[in-house]
Amino acid sequence: MTHTATPPTATKMALRTAVILFLFVVIFTGLLSGAYLWTLPTIEAAAAGEKMKLINEVLPPGSYDNDLLKDTVSIAPTVALGQDEASTAYRARKNGKASALVLEAVAPDGYAGKIRLLIALGADGALLGVRVTQHKETPGLGDYIEPRKDKNKDRPWITQFDGLTPATAEERAWKVKKDGGNFDSVAGATVTPRAVIKAVRKAALYVAENRAQLFAPQ
């Protein structure tokens, strides 16, 4: 479109609308940015709180006294953890001594896709706690791995990991009852627990192997 074809009114119009839109944008973006700056600290605190809440689910209370979110180590993509991206592990210390490690792992072979886990291991390699952070298992069938959805409220399925050590526990301890193991499971949905168990075990073994590196001081 050439300039000569432009009637003068169009340019004028363009100028006018541009200015008005400009004004509106400036005002409202300003307001918005103000709100952002104002809420930013709270949001960050909330996000950190959220993370800590999760971590506190897998770590016994009082088992650490440091700020975990600050004491982290980055783990490169690892097959053993089922991760294809770098992930972060948090280190718990008590009185300056490494007491536990919290890391993320993925069970790739859930019934309906990946199951994301948060695993806490003690310095001695024993499992302190496991939580599922994300999964797509069938609601009402495979979702009992989430304590919230587990019908067994007294002893949710996922707490069966607590205290296990891959090194000492025999093979049997890492199987569902249907396969001749110790783990309870819900009949008709054993794909899910098998996947979780396998992933947790692999993660625990991985940590055992790389202990030194993972617990190394910052």
Next chain:
Amino acid sequence: MNFNTPPYLTQNVSVQHVMLQVLAALLPGIAVYVWLIGPVVVVQIAITTAASLLAEAFMLRLLNKPLGLFLGDGSAIVTAWLIALAFPPLAPWWLLVVGALFAIIVAKHLYGGLGQNPFNPAMIAFAVCIVSFPALMSQWPPVDLPSGVLDHLALVFGYSPRIDAMSGATPLDTLKTALKLGDGSASVASVMADAHTYGYFAGKGWEWVGAAYLLGGLWLWQRRIISWHAPAGFVGGMALLAGGLWLWNPGQFANPVFHLFSGGSMLGAWFIVTDPVSGCTTVKGKLIFGLAAGALAYVIRVFGGYPDGVAFAVLLLNICVPLIDLYTQPPIFGMKGKP
């Protein structure tokens, strides 16, 4: 004014007549099923029939339609029988009732009742239940479940806890679960060797039920109640896909005969994709409907999240029916070879 209108002659056929023949064609399949599982199958059929008829009567009453005329047409009974045959034979009674209510009330009468439902009511029942109660809907008894009629009834009516022994043992499910475990050790051959449920036309196995449905279907075809297009399409679609993958990797994919005679394949091919109401009506449309349903059922049962895909495949194709019909209009008299 008397609205008796031309033509004053009619053939001696009726909806009831058609439906009764469909029911008759289901009998061989039911007989084999009873032989395989036990008389509890008949109880299940009775439950769904009663629930369907009650729901039908209730809706007819509510909508002010003549009860006698429609209760007698037999269509609700066909739906009921198909539901009973598609559900696990030891499903608790209330599950069957929920399915039947959904089929008749939501899938059928909300759309105006007989003849007007775009979705296959029986398959809606199945889909609703498998989505809502996946655990119950995937607990199939093995064919040689060592228990009597009374045990079965106790299970159906909830006086006995659901036992582990009866879960997940249809050939399809066994195969899929084994392959899914995914350590690569399982192959079709190893699983099938294990699965005594699949007799390959020799022992007591699910495939006999499929064969009996095939027989009933052929009879329906011979009686001209159904045309061959949709069943042939279904069988063809499934066989082509299954055959192709089987030839490519027989270790991970079962052969087409296995697929055609397990799960709901035969029931689907002869009694479900042929549902005139919710299916395609043009000749080309029926072929497309069958082909696509067969292929989709295979994809869902092999790659998807559910143990069998017939119901979902049929429902998905139900969605496409109006458009398929629209674009497969046959040329009319005098317009052949023209757009």
Next chain:
Amino acid sequence: MTHYLFIIVGAVLVNNVVLVKILGLCPFMGVSKKVETAFGMGAATTFVLTVATGASYVIDHYLLMPFGLEYLRTLSFIVTIAAIVQLTEMVIQKSSPVLHQVLGIYLPLITTNCAVLGVPLLNIAYKYNFVESLLFGAGSAVGFSLVLVLFAGIRERVEGADVPVHFRGVAIAMVTAGLMSLAFMGFTGLDKYQ
């Protein structure tokens, strides 16, 4: 390559925007009374959604992220999309009245289609790169158009049915959409290799 294929299949069928992700429902219910108009709406949405995903990606990666302004996403995306839509509509109306008949009249409706903002936001959540974003956008749009047209087909038929009075119109359309969504649950799990 298969990765891209899974994105497309996932967006069109398994995670269909309308029936599974529940986005873009208003036009889905509103413009599905006739197959013909559904086609028009589908085409227009496909265009806008593809452009919107592309534009959002560019804005996000080259204007917002470098300055740490992620909180302006919603604002900048939607204003840009609205302006693009309006521009396109004006241009089409002037340059091709035929195209305007086919597409143009639907364009203004698209600004308030949740999918148009939702899909770019999902792209960011899924950390898709540019090509993936475009594929996901286009796939979602095709998924939208597909179910829209199929839904219109059913609605045309159901219009003639003897539906109970209180269910006539939108109510039965909702039920139909529900049953369609139920059918689409059959695709569950087909994208897990992603």
Next chain:
Amino acid sequence: MTRDEFRQIAANGIWKQNTSIVQILGLCPLLAVTTNLVNGAMLSLATIIVMAISGLAIASLRNLIPHEIRIPVFILVVAALVTVVDLLFNANLHELYLVLGIFIPLIVTNCIVLARVEAYANKNPPLHSMFDGIFMGVGMLWTLSLLGGLRELIGGGTLFSGIDMVFPGLHPLQLFPSDYPGLLLAMLPPGAFILLGCLIAWKNWIESRAAARQHRRAPEPMAAGGLH
């Protein structure tokens, strides 16, 4: 604003022009976040805030806005408000914020917001517009809550699940016996559609009953009118 006007605006928003079951707009949040009552109610609250303020703002500024760019400007205003609400949720109701996900930013494209702005605020005084926004939102609030409650109840036998995300001390109600198997369908998208369909049918039923009653009462004024 007179009382009558106020009452009219309220009636319109809550029932006559109810966004969800009459205008059939704003469906995405209506169906997507109503897996339980709390989610539905909270998203509606967010929407109410946005609608009230955007109504007020646009009705006040409407004379400044040229026709050609009114849509971008409206959207700009709405989007800015939505982002603020989004930030507030993020800061104060972080867990709920995560659950509601993209549906908070999507209030921008919630057709109903723009529809009211364009159809009402653009033509009416600020106070009216604000109340219109509020009552449209209230209409949305009760429908979303109802639908959320129904889905939750049918799907799992509970009510107010997730309330602890808003009021940390409270607990959900378990209304059905704990061995109620739960019709999961109600929690899934199909259930949402079907239940909304039933809700709309229910509204049609109420209206037709009201109309029938009106009809029965009607003859008198008709007769009076017929005299001249």
Next chain:
Amino acid sequence: MLQQLFKFKGGVKPDTNKTPSVQLPIGIAPLPALLIVPLHQSIGGMPNPLVEAGQRVLKGQRIGGPDKWVSSAVHAPTSGTVLAVEERIAAHPSGLPTLSVVIEPDGRDEWIERTPLDHTALEPERVREILRDSGVVGLGGAVFPSHAKLAPAKSVPMEDLVINGAECEPYMTCDDMLMRERPEEIVRGIGIFRDLLQPQRVLIGIEDNKPEAVAAMQAAVHRLGESYAVVAVPTRYPAGGAKQLIRVLTGKEVPASKRSPEMGVQCFNVATAYTAWRAIAHGEPVLSRIVTLTGNVEQPRNWEVLLGTPLKDLVALGQPRPDTNRYLMGGPMMGFEMPSLEAPIVKASNCIIAGSPALFPPAPPEMPCIRCGACAEACPHELQPFEMYWFSRAKNFGKTQEYNIFDCIECGCCSYVCPSRIPLVQYFRFAKSEIWSRERDKNMADAAKARFELRNERDEREKAEKAARLAKAAAAKAAEKKAAPEAGKETAAADSPVDAEAAKKAAIAAAMERARVQREGAQPKNTDGLTVAQRKEIAEIEARRVPLQPEQQTAFDAENAENAEAQSSRREKQ
């Protein structure tokens, strides 16, 4: 001769029930006491009445003249007196009355003068005119004026002339008996059609359940040395439908969008050929027809019946059984129930079937369509009746047209096979007549819109003119005012006569203008764009006004009453 036969899809095979009525030869029905001859007996324009009450008519005298080219004459079936020209109940499914000539026969059966002609010696145009004036119309059921079908298409050579002796409807045997008893005249009649159309072949199709008729026709063709092929076609309803028969005999499919001559074929019924021969070679217009009287009667038989014979007189001949509850005209597949025993036999009445509950049980309740597709399989036009039904039922007529409802020949095969016993044809007829009526409404709306716009335009113009006039006048006045004082001051004496003269002139002009406007007003306005008929109507209305000229305005009130009386009486006479 070996004739290759083609197949048409669909069709049904109901019981034919033809034997009872072929046991006896065609009988001649006695003269009834009263004949009611409807003027409108064929497709096309309504014939104009040519007689008045009280007039004596002769047998064969024209009582209704064809109105347009597609229209056909009607004649007095016997000699007698016209009692009335009035609305009488018609042989029509509506049961509504139609303008009919009621004749009381005098029993003398006195013919008009008949002039036998040799059609070969006449111009084709003349032959067609004679056929039209003799009231020769299609007797196969459609009663389309035959002369209008006898012109070959300009661009396509006429290849086949198909003669329809199929008679596929159950019960019906009138064509069968006609072919058995009067084959030679039929064959000669076919000769007339052949000479007019010049086809390459003539094919006579007869269903193979009528071997006697085939034999008789073959013998006649042979005797007369013609080269027509008499072909026995498989018995399957509706093999006698023109398009189906053409398909079976020639392999051609005539789509609904085309007339058969455009594909080089034309089709006539045997009885039509027979009447054409009688009309040309004997000068006898169509006064009677063969009617099968069968069904629930003691004495089923074919009768040659005068047109206009009331139904009751005919059925009395067959001695209906006591449980007879209705009479169908036409076959059981396509016919309809006669609305009254008073309704007359017309050219289209090929068959009267006495029905009883046992013979035609009341229709079972209609169930919803289950989309079984049986109807589509049976439809000879390969339509999708259930789709057409679905949308007709929902009154979505646009969709019915998309599914080609206008290709439906209303043969009834679909209803025959429907397990849900849906009166499909009834739905299609309903949809078709709604669509036509809508078309009419639409045309009217368009016309109304055009007239409305015209009027608006005129209003605008008049308003503008008036405004202009007023402005002019105002300006003139203002000028006058302005001029006057000045003139008064300076040149009052000199100018005033001129001015006065101008004013006078203006006044005269104005008066003349007023008069002109008034004159114009006295002429009817708004008459542009009217059809001839409407102008005629207006002219009539104007004629009524003549006594109301302005001069008589004073006497207006007094005369008004008289006038009105005169008018109303005139109206009554009409």
Next chain:
Amino acid sequence: MLSAILIMALGAVVLGAALGYASIKFKVEGNPLVEKVEAILPQTQCGQCGYPGCKPYAEAIAEGEAEINLCPPGGQEGVRKLADLLGREVKPLNAEEKPKQIAIIDEQTCIGCTLCIQACPVDAIVGAAKQMHTIVEALCTGCELCIKPCPVECIRMEVIEENIDNWKWKYPVVEIKRVA
């Protein structure tokens, strides 16, 4: 914050200018929708819809200002067609559907005042001043507009009766409901 405002402002200027420019550059006159709506309206021009004729009503509908169920002559069928065209919900007609009728002038009473001629929107009345007036049947749309102006009340409406030419096949009675 500054960067935020700067970036957004940049976008705003660009988009605002583009929109303003395009709004003039690509301006189109007229609304093709009006014609489509008008084609559906019966052109009775009776004003019962509350608008002075079919075209204004069509314009109002196209603008989205008017309900689609206001035209009694168009009947429920008209509402349906409009709903189809505009993708709106079908609503019941907000008046009773009347059978088709035409106006008849009682020629004995007519005083030739021409008031009805002026009222008739479609020029269906012929007659001159001080003469008896008559209605051309084929042109009358039955809008009743001529009734009110007549000072001697000589115009009445008559329902067009069914005859063999305008007879229509009836909707088959749905028998299922009756059997109950």
